[in-house]
Amino acid sequence: MKTDDKRPAGSATSYDVARLAGVSQSAVSRCFKPDASISEKMRKKVLAAAAELHYAPNAIARSLITRRSNIVAVLITEATTRVTPEILFQLNVALLRQGLHLLLFSITREMGHDDIIGEVLRYKVDGVIACTTLPPAQIARCRQQGIAVVLYNRVAPGEQACSVSCDHASANRDIAERLHRGGHRRFAFIAGAADAPVSQLRLQGFVQRLGELGVGEVAVVHGDLSYRSGHACMLELLARDVAFDAVVCANDDMALGAMDAARFDKLLRVPQDISIVGFDDVAAAERPPYRLTTVRQPVEDMARTVVRLLLERIADPGLPPVVTTMPGALIVRASAHIAAD
């Protein structure tokens, strides 16, 4: 085909479209700007040419001049993937809906935060969503470059950045109260690592409320939020000579492990011999073998809130940081003797 000869190998540019339509390059550019002053005739001519060449503005080149890449960096760890795999999907959907794109950065042990935030900055992202603890120095670096930062289920010391969290502490205060009202008096808590932020909050809320209710002693053991460690922690608790009849776990995976350890290894009945409560409401929690009482985080709402806060701050970088907290929903199933209301 003779007419296709001059079709360039790569993708068409605005110059190609301009040549084909017989107009200037800037006219083409204007046709792809939402509110440009342009005649209907011109618009039709240009769009026809653009369609023929499969042209769409090069987002990279555009961002160089507009100083808006429409790219948002999302930082996650493997733990995030395990606990709430849907968060990434939800964030991406919420972002795409607003015309924003998601550049993913998975944090591993070998790859430090420091290098990561450097990489993030090189891509001139419009904002950062961190589903992992971000050192204050890194937050400051973003702030300095005018990049909006929103933390997911983390809070920045000194409220240096926006954050959206589930109210872990309140939820577990409630659980403490209800277990107490359900008749329990001796408690244990299977926590995550001592420096795991969400685990800390969940533990604190639980212990604090029990203290207010006159229960001063809670047996606490630390796992790593995995099923396996929940299993091990339960066995360790049972091997001690302290009595307890309710175990609250920092997350569902550990609660499921604890439940299986109690039932299959020690032949205890749940909840007759021991009550178990988790956090997250993972898929397995509602199934017949478990029927785990737990707390569900409003993941979709949280994702949307994260994106809203980010968008506002991209539009107006002067906006002050806001710390948002959203209530979790207690899902009462069959794994614990718990007060109804």
Add this chain to the structure above:
Amino acid sequence: MKTDDKRPAGSATSYDVARLAGVSQSAVSRCFKPDASISEKMRKKVLAAAAELHYAPNAIARSLITRRSNIVAVLITEATTRVTPEILFQLNVALLRQGLHLLLFSITREMGHDDIIGEVLRYKVDGVIACTTLPPAQIARCRQQGIAVVLYNRVAPGEQACSVSCDHASANRDIAERLHRGGHRRFAFIAGAADAPVSQLRLQGFVQRLGELGVGEVAVVHGDLSYRSGHACMLELLARDVAFDAVVCANDDMALGAMDAARFDKLLRVPQDISIVGFDDVAAAERPPYRLTTVRQPVEDMARTVVRLLLERIADPGLPPVVTTMPGALIVRASAHIAAD
């Protein structure tokens, strides 16, 4: 501080570094190029200035001229997130290790493939990894623009694109064979939607091998790969008046649903009354309440292979498409009467 007065609000550019170091801008650029000819003295001077200004080359501007963005688009659906949440993490780690970045595109029902691939192309990505079915026309568009495409657990018709898949059919041929040797003669299969590619392959392998063994009839019902649909499908099968003593499911989620339906709704024993086999080896499969016999996909290997193929084709776009298939590992647990070897 007087000396900080001229520090620009945004991030420093190569010009800022050049000025501070007292050299030309192109000298700065060279210092960040791997194999540039540059004197040790110059390098030190420039790197010192760069460090002081927290300078790193603007990846966006660089990509404009090098025609390499070091960005790879990854296309997923919600199903991917549910079935193999770890794949995203593994892909990202493998990519980052090679200096590539991951731009995520979540496909929803309302957002068609067509718009998505258009968006992908606008960002001038170096390659595309699709964990979802990609229409041939879209593959062709990428090809035309010289963008490498690798499919994950999908194959392109006519081998138009690279693909890396688990050998679903072989694994289920093996399962058919072993169940048969284990004494089973009447089979049922709980499949995914009729047009779900991996479900099709798993079904075909299973039915085909049974045919070779002289078993011509297999009761097939279709779910949607969810736990809930597995549960429903099992009840439907049991309500029919056809007898069967082994049920193979297109994935683990459905197998777990089927297992719970059989045990908790119909009070059947697994595997004494009925054998059940799944596919994927999700976390819940190995736990005491289930002990599901299933097939594990070599997810990490597959991710690495995907990235390797992509990288080769970015380096040399002329390379022909390669269809790679990797064997799944049969994990024998307690949910089925199955031959040992």
Add this chain to the structure above:
DNA sequence: TTGTACGCGTTATCAA
């Protein structure tokens, strides 16, 4: 409303 000319921050080319 349209076209001309410039600049975003970088790498690549070429002469010094």
Add this chain to the structure above:
DNA sequence: TTGATAACGCGTACAA
């Protein structure tokens, strides 16, 4: 080895 200059593809003053 170094520095001046031209691209990359686009948006946007400004003049017409």
